[in-house]
Structure formats: structure tokens, C-alpha cells
Amino acid sequence: MGAVMDRRAFLATMAGAAGAAGLVSCHQASGKPAALIHPRRTALAGEAWADADVVVYGATPAGVIAAVSAANLGASAVLIGGWREIQPGGMLAGGLSWTDIRDIDAVGGYARTTMATLAASGGMPGNRYAFDPAVAAPYFRDLLDAAGVPVLWSDGVETVDRTDRAIREIITRSGVRAHGRIFIDASYEGDLMARAGISTRVGREAADRANPYNGYRGSRYELLTRTDPPQKDNILPIDPFADQPSGRLIAGVDAAPNRPVGAADDGVQAYCFRLTMTDRPELRLDLPATAPDGYREADYELLFRDFDRRRRAGQLYGRDWHFARDLVKADEVAPGIYDINNRGTMSLDAVGLNRAYPAADYDARERIWKAHENYIRGWFHAMAHGRDPRIPAGLQRDVRNWGLVRGRHTDCHPADTPGWSPQLYVREARRLDNGLAWSGRDVSDIDGVPPRLPSIVAMASYWQDSHAASRIAVRDERGQWGIVNEGHFMLPAGGKYQRSPLPFELMVPHRDQCTNLMVPFCVAATHQAFSTIRMEPTSMALGEAAGTAAALAVIDRDRVDIQDVDTYRLQQMIVANGGVIQGVTNWELLQRKLKHRLDRLRG
Template identity: 30%
Template sequence: MYGESRENSFDICVYGESAAGVMAAIQSARLGKSVVLISKNQHVGGLVTSGLTATDMNRNDMVGGLAREFYQKIYAYYLNPEVWKNQNREEFFIKSRKRTYTGKNDERKMQWVYESKVAERIMLDMLKEAGVTLWQHERLKRKKGVKKNDLQISRITLESGKTVSARVFIDASYEGDLLAAAGVSYMVGREDNKTYDETLNGYRVNYNMGTNLSEVSPYRKSGYPKSGLLPYIDKKVQGAQGTQDKKVQAYCYRLTLTDDPANRIKITKPENYDPSLYEVLVRHINLNPAMTLQKIITLTPMPNRKTDTNHLDFFGASYDYAEAGYKKRGDIEEQHKNYALGMLWLLEHDPRVPQHIRDEMKDWGLPKDEFEDNGNFPNHIYVREARRMVGEFVMSEKNVVKEDRTAAPNSIGIGTYALDCHYVSKVVDEEGKLRYEGTIFQATTPYPVNYLSITPKRNECGNLLVPVCLSASHVAYSSIRMEPVYMVLGQSAAVAAAMAIDGNMAVQDIPYNELAPRLHALNQIIEINAKSK
């Protein structure tokens, strides 16, 4: 722990070790506030330091403040030839260029492709230099663990029995446990399109978008309905397109793999390996025998012959995660871990997989020098979406779409990524054909994120800020949910928290005409046409 304190009383308490939480804690400390950052494990950075190293940064010119400082530190680290162990810098950037929006910007001295262990070391150094108190292996007591006086959280209790008092709390967790325990309104799942006058929300059978599974039999014995459906396939369409439900997009682990024999640990078959979980994939591959490994999983190059490995999505297994207790979450995480390792094992060993795919997969394994305290497996599951606060302002489709946009006022950061929701479920449609359901992918252009979307409703809580599980519809969240945006919003939340303390006011009452210049002074980019420095 950094900055040990005898008294568990702070100006600002940041709950959640995500990259947004790290940036919020650093900024709070730099503003002279006493701050504690609470991590559920011994790590910091969330997905940014746990495999998601092919950063979703399509517009690096829209990333400023501490987030830019972090990516500049990564750039500086990799300028040192000695850190390149098995390839050189030039070779790497030629290899990675197509999949990572170039991976770096030399003019801004930013780099957003890296190794997880490097990113975490940089974040830990930044936290220590700022004087942040870091508590590790601590989790909120979710039942009766939040004490409120009127509309103010006065104290939270952790499972260990520790208590934390603070003037302002920041929930930077991926799950939104603090906001929920504080009685703040939230949503899990998808709204009906009518809720916010949207077009892309709700249940959506993908008849024309994404991978076509219509020729794949959904039954345990191919072509025989009486044999029963394969696991995690819905037997019928649940309702009309665009209607509300409680399902969330697929989670996964973003594994780091390597093809360096000196650093590689071969993937072994999980003990509870269930081949039926991959039967749809195998049948789809056999219908498309020329398919390559890169069309099944994406192996995006990272420094030192490593990858960010995506699309190990476990469709249908994440619906309960947001509301689940800690034990059940652990079980779901274990399911996803076994699913990921099982899928990689299958792609190398199952004789039904074409030989050219098996030959390519056999070059890959887990890296010996990453996640050494966790069996070389990432520390965080990729929670793409859990709770979403219903706050003072709700970001919705009309605030982020490319056409006919209604710009959100009072910007504290810029979103830039496409609307991007991974598949939610698999379903047998009215004609008996297998379909994916739930995906959204639609380009957009940069848009502002409203300050009040990180504040609860003013009649629910006046000293809580939420930069990750912020107030947004499922559609808007599918774009906002990128890690650089979380980091920007985390820093802006810290500035707002300090202002609320200094002005002795509720977070909803902070004058935006005072907040905006303070963000500008910290090199935050909050205007779409701002010139990046």
C-alpha cells in the first residue's frame, strides 16, 4: 500500500481499480486532496493492464489530460532499444499498423499498444508519485455497506471490516456496486427503443448484420431437433425487435499470447472441457473451410511478439454478472476462463478443425512474463457492460449518432468510437434458422459527453460521481465504453469532486462555467474542434 493512513478518512474515495479509477485518484491527489484508491485485487488499471492492450483509440487527437500523459509514458518507455527483447521497434510498428490505428503518434509522442505489465508499472509509479493511498484486496460490503446522511454518502464498509469516510466518492468500478448500494437508480440490459426515442436499442435478431449462422444446425445431433438444442441457444425469438430485456453483450478475457518459443507456455486442455460449447463454431468453420485463424480470433500484434487476443466471447454466459454476488461472479469468471482456454485448445487440437488453422494455432501460447501471479492469465474479465446509472442526464442514441445529432451540453470529454455492441445471444428464429442476436456496429463522429451523465439524480445522492457505469442508454454506452474515454471521464470526475469539496456543494451544483476552464488548464479535450497540443 502506498501512502498508509492511520485514520480511514479522506477527502475523496475512489472505489474501483479501473484505469478511470487510477486517473481519478492521481488527479485528486495532484489537486491536493487526500485520496484512497480501493482495488478488489492486487492490481490497478483494469482491462488497460489486463490484456486489452490494442487500445480502441481511433482518434488520438481527442485524448488529452492524464490519459495522454499515460500514453506518452508508454511511448517514452518503448523508445529504449533495451526493452525490445525479440524484435525491434520499427519491425513491430510495420507489423501492427493495420489493426491499431497506427499504434502511435510521433508528433504527440503517444503510443497505445503495449505490454500489460509495462502499463501497470507506469500506473503504479504515477499513483506513488502523486501520493495516492492504495488499498488492495478490498471489496465493498454490498449489503448495508453504505451509510448515508440524507443525500450524502458518509461512510462505506468493506468486507474486511475497514471503513472509509470521505467528502466525495467516485465509483470507478466496471460493475457499479457502490452506486447500487447507495440507492442510486440504474439499468441492466437493454432499454426499449421507445424509452429514449432510439432505433438501435432493445432485443435485435441479426438477420442481416454480422456472421451468418443460418446454415448451421443448432441441435446437438446436427439436423435432428429431437436431440435438443446445443448450450446457450434460445429456442425461440423472445419478442419484437427493439423491446427491453435484461441481457448484456458477451464478456470475454482479452488473452495475451506469444509465438516466441523462449517465452511461450503451451495451452493445455481445461479439466472441465465441454466440446458442445464450441459445436456451433466447428460447424461454421466446416461450412467455410478456407476460413483463417484471424477470422475466428483476432491476434493483434503487441510489442515483443505478443498479442491482444479478442473474440473469445462466451455468448449468453454474462447476463447475471452485474447483479451477482461475489461468489457467483467468481464462478462466472472461471466459466469464461475455461471457455477461452478451451476454445484455443480446440483450435489447435480438434481434428474437425482444418489443418491449416491447427498449424497456425500451434505457434501460440501464454507468455511466461505476463500475469505471473495468475498462471499467466489476465487478472480481469472484460466486463463490456454491467450496470448503467440512470442519472441527472442520460446520454442516448441522439447524442452519439453520426446523423441528426443532438449535441450533449456541458462536455467533460469526447467520445469518438463507433457504436460497438458484441453479440448478446444465439437464437433459433421463426424459420428454424440459427441467428446471432444483439450486435450493433455503426460509425460515428466525435461527440461530447455531458458532465451530468456522471452524476446521480440530485434527489438520490449529492456526493457520488460515476465515470465508468455512467448514465447512458445501451446504445450510447456501446460507444462511450472505450478505455481512453473512461480515463478522461475519471480525471474530469476528480476535478469536479475537488470543486464540490472546495465549494461545499453537491456534485450536481458545480458551475460548468468554472469546471470547463479547469479542465482546459489540465489539457483535457472537451471540445470537438479543439486543437490538440
């Protein structure tokens, strides 16, 4: 954390080292002292009111980093907790502790420091990707405290006061008011953006040449494995009908829609909880032996039919398939502690249950949130305590040996129970619609192809990875009925170096709609491209870019619309803090600097 906390001193002394490379530090360009761009103003004036240069909504990792970045550059900043948040850190504090990244060196700055510090504070020795989720919230609290960023917790933004295309104030449902000059919506849902009247998208755009995996996928299932070419079809040979004469489908399976493959729809990636679990008795907090509210064993008929399919294929539980390998993805993030994620035919993803979530009001969202929890609790209960004869006895013993982890996720929402993850894994909700539509082509172009825009401020480094959006009954080529987890694809992105460039414009609304808002998570990307960008290290890198841009926008001499932030100077500051912008070297920044000056002279 010291590398981050020393940033002001670093920027103050970078002029000499940067001068040889053609770089200009922030204080040189502004003519102001290096330590502060302008004097810090008091951020809070009462328990439920805040006035700051930069107001960040959403205590996600991107939100924390955005607020800290702005504050460490001298802007006054305040962080307003989003709906249902009770601690900083979002998914990283909520159980996503097996880091979703291919090349850890694709991120730098605050994001890299965060991942390194979390792994060193409580993880698996030698693993730069994993950490005990218990260390995340304290780390983010320390980061905010050290930067002097106050936090006000809320229960969701209710009203946005906007004048002449600029947000002036936000008011939360609990009456917290925050007035600011620049606003950053770092929430997973994009609520501030939506309530400000900014154009957004929900769902999957139609497939096109730049986004061939957009839209309704039918039985098309693109999955890259290490040894096989991409699979093209995802029909599971499981009877989808509860009653053949009536055509009634089993629970959790819908009829296939009457639309062509590639057509636009409102589907979003399935949600789950990334649970922190263990099979060590001394660490284990047992799941209840009683069924959750609304439990019906028939709701898990698909799971039982999958077990029976394996048996009829000659696959024996304990020899050919296992709970912790085939029914969940269990990654050890600290000794005896695992990050549990979705895997298999019917796992933690509550496929289709989230369809209304992105645009739902808060009360409806609470019901959807709890429905996800009850689905997963019921899924465990069905395997551990269900009476269906198709459940292998060995599986029941194994599932009962797994539980939540003592001492984890104890700081919980009043509606939750200790041990359960406090953050629903909202993989995709609203996305900014500013006309950019950063595409699948943009995140997967071959190496050496210049990006569509030169204003790159961060790099993504992950597969194009979309979870299922629906579960449907379909016929195969022989007319046999089966089941498809529709919408899943996992394909390469970023070329040889596994890095996808992300421009500043990805976060910025159209000028005609708003001039002082940035959105580092719900960005202006297509469904396909967002499947790469949505990972937490990437959103933290975008959060740093947003916080740095916010500080630039409120410099006294350069008070500008956010669309007019000097992206050349922004890139300088990101690189100076160790940020990674692939292909943008110091020499190339010097070239941009010279072109930048020539353009100003000509202008």
C-alpha cells in the first residue's frame, strides 16, 4: 500500500525523470504545487450531507479506487455507498477472491497494488491471483482513510438534481445528500446514471460483424478448451418435459423463443453468489439442515436428471465425477478456504432469475436478490438432504462436508445471515449508451492493429466470457428433445499478449446528456465486449482513470466538461503511477505531446 500512498511525492519528483522521456508532470502543466492540485475543501458538513469536488457512488473496488485517485491528486472526494452495500470492496470483499485475469501484468497502478497487497495479506503462498476475502474490506477501508475520503452509507440513489446537462446533487432513499462538481457512478447496476436520465442499454444487441456472439444464441455454444476446437452446440441429452402429453416443462426450463440466432433481446448473464466455503471441520460453519423458504425438491429435477444421465452413461460418482470439480468450481484462495463458483448443468447460476433485475426498483431487486440466495441454498439442501433416489450417496456425504467459513462475511446486511456472501454477483446490468459501443472486435483484434480510438486509459485481460442468459428446451438434428443453457460463450480476447485496449470515451456519456459524469463499470460496450471488460482488476484500472480524470477536470485553470479532459495528460498521469497502456510507450507519449501542442497552436 505504500506505493499508492506515496503517489503525491512521486508525482512531485517525477519531472526530472519524466523530462528525459518527454513527459510533463501534472504540477508542471498546471503551474500549481505538486502536493495538491488545489486546496482540499471540507467534504462533509453533517451526518447526511456532503459537498465535494468528486462524488463517487458505489463502494465497489472501482468506486474506492476512483475516490482515492481523485483525493490523492488533491481533489476533495466523498464515497457514497450504493444500494445494499455495508462495506467497501464489492465482489472482492464478497467472495470473488480467485482473480479473474489472464495476465496480471496487464494491470498496474492502484489495481496492481491492490491485487498484490491482498494476495500477500492472506492467500496461497506464491499465488498472485488469490486471497482470503476477509482481507479485502479492511484493505479498502485503510485505503480510503489514508486518502482522507469520507464514506456515507446509503440504501440507493433516489433522486438526481441536474441543471443544464450537469449533475448538481444526488439524494439517496435514506436522505443522504451529496453535492459535487464531478460524479462517478461506480455501482454494478448503473443506478446513478439511469436516474440522471442518461441513455443506457440492457440486454444483448443483435449480432453483427464486430459482435458475432451478440444476441440470442440458441444452441450455439462457443467454448474454447486447451485441447479441443471451440464447441458449437450445447444440447444436453436430458428430457425437458415434466409431463409429455401436456408438454409441461420441468422447473427452470423455458420454451425456446421464436427468434433467430443473433437476434437482439433483453437477456443478461446469469447471477450467483461467489461463496467462501471450506471442507475442513475446524473452519466450517455448517449450512442449515432445514430447507430454505419456499423450497420444493421438484425445483431441482434437472439436477437429478443430470445425475441419472451420468449413471446411465456409466459414470460413477467419486471415480468419474466429483462435487468440488464438476458441480462447482472450487479454487483454494487460502489454506482450506475456497472461492466457490458456478460449473456444470445446474449449479450456482440462477439462470433466467435475474431478467428483471437491472431495471427493477429497489424493493423488487430485494426480492430477486433473496430468490437467488434461496435458489442456491435449496440447491445445496437438495444434494445434502434430498430424498430423491437419483442422488448418489457419496455426493450427499461430500456436500454435507462442505460449509461456509467461520469468521468470514460477518459484517452483513440486516436482511442477511453471517457467513453468506454480502454481494450478489451482478455480472451484467445496465450499460452506458453513448454511441461508442466498444465491440467484440475492439477487444479481440490481432496484435499490432491500432485501437479504434487513441485515448487508451486501461487494459482488459480476460476471455470473452458470458454465462448463460436462459435455459431452454430444444430439439437436436435428429428431432430429439434436450436442454440448452443458452448464451454461454468463452473465447479468446486480446491477441497474443491477452490485453484488450479500453479508451476514456468508454466511461463518458454523450455531451448532450451530461457533462460531469463518468461510469467505470457499466461502460459503453456491447454485450460481447462487456464479457471481457467486466472483471474487477479491469474495473479498478478504469476507476483510477475516472478518478484521475475527475481531478484534472476540477483544476482551477482547467475547469472543463468531462468530455474535454486532456486525454494526453490523463495518460501521462496513469503511466506515471504505474498504469499499463499497452503500445503507449514514453516515446509514443512524446509524439502525442508534440502533436497535441501543434494542434493547440493551429487551433
